[in-house]
Amino acid sequence: MFRWIVARDLILAWRRRADVLSTLFFFVIVVSLFPLGIGPEMQLLRSIAPGVVWVAALLASMLSLSRVFANDYQDGTLEQMLLTPQPLYLVVLGKVLAQWLVAEVPLVLMAPLLGVQFDLEPNTLLILFVSVLLGTPILSLIGSIGAALTLGLRGGGVLIALLILPLYIPVLVFGAGAVDASIIGANPAANLYLLGAILVFSLVFAPWATSAALRISLE
Amino acid sequence: MNINWYKYASPAAFYPLAGKMIPWFAIPAAILFVLGIYIGFFIAPTDFQQGDAYRIIFIHVPAAWMGMLLYVLLAFYAGIGWAFNARLASMMASSLSITGAMFTFLSLVTGSLWGKPTWGTWWVWDARMTSTLILLFLYIGFISLQAAIDDPRRADRAGAVLALVGVINVPIIYFSVQWWNTLHQGATIRILNKPTIAPPMLAAMLIMLGACWLYSIAVVLVRLRCIILEREQNAARIAEAAA
Numbered sequence: 001m002f003r004w005i006v007a008r009d010l011i012l013a014w015r016r017r018a019d020v021l022s023t024l025f026f027f028v029i030v031v032s033l034f035p036l037g038i039g040p041e042m043q044l045l046r047s048i049a050p051g052v053v054w055v056a057a058l059l060a061s062m063l064s065l066s067r068v069f070a071n072d073y074q075d076g077t078l079e080q081m082l083l084t085p086q087p088l089y090l091v092v093l094g095k096v097l098a099q100w101l102v103a104e105v106p107l108v109l110m111a112p113l114l115g116v117q118f119d120l121e122p123n124t125l126l127i128l129f130v131s132v133l134l135g136t137p138i139l140s141l142i143g144s145i146g147a148a149l150t151l152g153l154r155g156g157g158v159l160i161a162l163l164i165l166p167l168y169i170p171v172l173v174f175g176a177g178a179v180d181a182s183i184i185g186a187n188p189a190a191n192l193y194l195l196g197a198i199l200v201f202s203l204v205f206a207p208w209a210t211s212a213a214l215r216i217s218l219e
Numbered sequence: 220m221n222i223n224w225y226k227y228a229s230p231a232a233f234y235p236l237a238g239k240m241i242p243w244f245a246i247p248a249a250i251l252f253v254l255g256i257y258i259g260f261f262i263a264p265t266d267f268q269q270g271d272a273y274r275i276i277f278i279h280v281p282a283a284w285m286g287m288l289l290y291v292l293l294a295f296y297a298g299i300g301w302a303f304n305a306r307l308a309s310m311m312a313s314s315l316s317i318t319g320a321m322f323t324f325l326s327l328v329t330g331s332l333w334g335k336p337t338w339g340t341w342w343v344w345d346a347r348m349t350s351t352l353i354l355l356f357l358y359i360g361f362i363s364l365q366a367a368i369d370d371p372r373r374a375d376r377a378g379a380v381l382a383l384v385g386v387i388n389v390p391i392i393y394f395s396v397q398w399w400n401t402l403h404q405g406a407t408i409r410i411l412n413k414p415t416i417a418p419p420m421l422a423a424m425l426i427m428l429g430a431c432w433l434y435s436i437a438v439v440l441v442r443l444r445c446i447i448l449e450r451e452q453n454a455a456r457i458a459e460a461a462a
Contacts, residue, residue, distance in 0.1 A: 145384055149377045153367045162363050163381060166356040167388050170395035177399060198391070209384055216376040 001086040005094030006101075012071075013102040019067065024106045027060035031114045042119050049118035050128065050179030051172075057107055057132060058139065058168050064103035065143040065164070066150070066157045068095055069214070073151050079218055088211040096144045096207065104136035120183070127182040127192075134195040135175040141199075141206035142167050148213035170198060230307045230447045231454035237440045237447075238459070244440070248433035255426035263419040272336040275329050281428040283326035285435060286354060289319030293361070294386035301379035309375035310450070312382065313365055314442040318435050320358035327351055346397040353392055357385045371450055 013020055034052045035045055072078040081091050111132045112125040120128065146164035150156040178191035227233045259277040266273040293315040300309030330348060331341045342348070364381055368374035 142384075145380070149364060149381060150367070155367065159363060159367050162356075163360040166353050166360060166392070167384065169353060170388070170391050173395040173399040194395075205387075209380055213377065213380045216373060216380065219373065 001084070002090045002094045005081075005091055006098045009095055009098030010101065013098070019064070020102050020106065023060050023064045023103050024110060026063055027056050027107050028110060028114065030056040030059060032117070035117070045118045046120065046183065049115060049120055050176040050183070052118070053111055053114055053128065053132070053179075054135075054172050054176040057111070057136065058165065058172060060107055061104060061136065061139040061143060062157075062161050062164070064099065065140075065147045066160055068099045068144055068147045069151055070147075070156075073218075078214070082214065082218060088214065089207050092144060092148075092207040092210045092214070096140050096210075099144070100137050100140040104140055108132045108136055120179075124179060124182045127188050128179045130192060131175045131178040131188075131195060134192060134199055135171045138171050138195070138199050138202050139168060141202040142171075144210045145206060145213055148210045148217055151214070151217040171195065174198070228305055228307055230310060230451050231458040233307055234444060234447050235459045237444050241437050241440050241444075244433045244437035248430050248437055251426050251430035251433065255423050255430055258419055258426065259423035263423050264417055269337050272333060275333045277423050277427045279326055279329040279333060280424055281431040282322045282329060283351060284428060285431050286319055286323035286326055286351065289315050289322060289435065290354060290357065290382075290389070291386060293319055294382040297375070297379035297382040301376050306372075306375075306450075307447075309379070310443055310446045311439070312378060313375070314439045314446055316358060316362050316365070316378075317442065318438055320355060320362060322431070322435075323351060323355045323358060327355065346393075346399075350393045350396045353396070354389070357389075361385070 031052055034048065038044060038048070069078055072081070082088060084091070108129065112129045115125045115128045143160070143164050146160045146167075149163065150159045153159060174191045174194045178188040178195070181188040181191060227236060255277060259274055263274070263277075265271055293312050296308045296315065297312035299305055300307075300312060327348070330351075334343065335341050361378055361381055365374045365378045368377060
């Protein structure tokens, strides 16, 4: 069931490739706007790079989140999934994994490249990559709660941002903190461990909250 | 005396009771406000470091406490309402959200009014201020989610999920912000840097806290009555006529 959901969502995403690419380009464009707004001094850019990349990643994941359940909700597939004997937890986990693979992994791969734009050291680029790799699954997991709660509501896209962005703050703090620590030559391990801890915690609890929210939204 | 508590779990039955309870909280709240403001302005001594500007803490500190406490209460009531399908508890949660957001906002505004003469700046990215700001965002999320859903029962339950997720996140957010703050800046400015506090100051602060408590209960009950009327108009009117 789990594998079936993941495979199905990946196929659906493959058939609508433009959606995936638009999220990725949004991420690239937002990050590239900052030097234009702030000025080309490399010293300043280097110090704001972690925050800029991370904030752009949060915003980019907002874009794709509203689509996690929306299409299946509209054509009634989601309702059928709720009726299957398999635990809803697995269905949600499968959909979140697919969303992460489709929408977030390109961001993870692109992040070091954008770091080069901001003149980061190779070592720091590696930390940036690891922190985004650990952090984006958390964004998908927590974001799925918001996506489930706002299913079928007016202005769902903006509402999701209001609900979920405050909950993303720890991820932003620790993710950007790890890269920051690496820039100033400190050990980023503590931040990465904390990100890992939040990942495990949200892996256990977020799909459960999302299932509850889906049941409420589909009553 | 034998009270049937389940009877008052029904919004219609609670409606007249809430009406009777409101003056019992509103009048003491007014008395305590007057008393607290009197002690705060006329009896409490002037602080030798901060001058008279410090007197804003008599509203600032109680407002900040109420803002945090009401969020926990909101999550508690929303959770009860969701778990036991108790309409009244969910209505209570919606009713608490506005008062809680108001107090959180008040504590931010009074805090920055105090910060300008004392620190020389309206806003500092201090751990406590930042986490209060995030608390306000959580309130806004809850209120806007409930406002966006037309069906009141779905709004109650969706709000409950959000409030519970939020309340689990509050400590994580708090510690992450504190840590972020120590990472970025060397020294954190403590809000109360005095080791001791003069007894009249403490008395005024506690009295104001009591006043804010009673005010919150009274206002929440008034709003609760409005929500009951909105949702269950006929039942509420009949119950009040019978009582």
